[in-house]
Amino acid sequence: MDFQAYNKILLCKTPIRNVEIDGVNVGYEFQIKYPSYRGAFLSCIEELKFWVDGNAIADGDISFALNGKEFLVGELPECFKEYWYVRTPATIRVRRHGAIGPGEHSVRVYMKHRVPYTGYFGEYLVLDSDVTGTLTTEVG
């Protein structure tokens, strides 16, 4: 099963960060990278889902930030001019009321993505990258 080792880079080990505006919490964010040896256009992402501490996050609560822009998960399949460089993390901001608590949290990322050059006989290889890791909330 080619490509499987690249799933190790999907969920970045960087801390979860609460986001505040003038002391008002507007959600929290963490980072993911594209799970491949190379970059790809965002349009190759067919599905993207997140769970934090076992709870699914609704698509509408997620903002996917990359290349100085923000996208809804539902917009990604249209982003055929937005390239995700393999070493650049995307920031996943969860726009929910209330800060995420201190300490460790379980974060699961599921990405279904098409490998765009694999259509040897018409069918593209579509990969499931499903990774769960523990991230710690940034202090201060």
Next chain:
Amino acid sequence: MANKIQLGVSLYSFSTEFIHETLNFEQILEKAHNMGYRGVEIVAAQMVPNYPYPTDEWLAECKALLAKYELEPVCWSAYIDMGIRSDRDLTEDEIIQFTLNDLQYAKKAGFPMVRTQHAISPAIFRKMLPYCQELGVKLTIEMHHPHHPALPVWQEYLSIMKNEGKGWLGIVPDFSIFQTMPHQLYLNQSIDFGCRPEKLDEIVKMHAQKADMALIDNGDFSEIEKHIAHEMREKFSAPAKMEQWKDIIDVTEYIHGKFYYLDNDDHDPCIPFEELLTTIRDLGYEGYIASEYEGHHFDETVDSEVQLKHFVALCTKILNS
């Protein structure tokens, strides 16, 4: 026969170090230099910032870094990403634009050759010829597993390369087309995914004997074991024939020395390097063979440099035999 083949390196061999950010682009070039390599290939979609629209500044810097580390730019590797869009495949105009861009980027960074993929189509491949001649950059198509020279589309490509494209349009055979057995990292991964070791041994033996797949389907195997058995059969059962080299050697501009895992300097049970390298050498090939380590698809804990050193030792021994 005297060996005139040079071993180069595809920087893609350092995928693990690059994507886990233990080495950056310049550090990889430095490592390639320190390992004694001269000719290098870059996979643009992997290492070039802002690709597929890199800046002129970066391309000039790339050229300067190659010179700094005394490396010779050999091949700029491009893709035909047919499936970029969710609603349709790329159009002819789009494929031409991407390919023309890569030819120009390669030129700016000092590379004399672009490697593309079979999905370019014979019609578009032919249309790229005047651009290649104008820029002085060759365009080559990689022949990668599961393709081989006898496929009709490759007959057409070879005809273009041998006739109007001679000297400008060529082929890059990849050793994956000669693989017959699964490699160790694939087997280790199969066990990680739940195959029982004794069942996996049985499957590998059945693969080597080309056993009837019905014995797998109706045998005492789990779902994942059946999946692995079928994948193994699909991937490693139709290797290209060694005698086909003579049909392609005159249009072979570059070769991908693909390998997945070596635990010694002497032999690989998966790819027949002894026969491959002596055949290519004795046919008079004088270009580069890239060391192309690809085990990073399966295991990110393997040290790429150790793998490359085994590969160079193995190839050197065979080529000088």
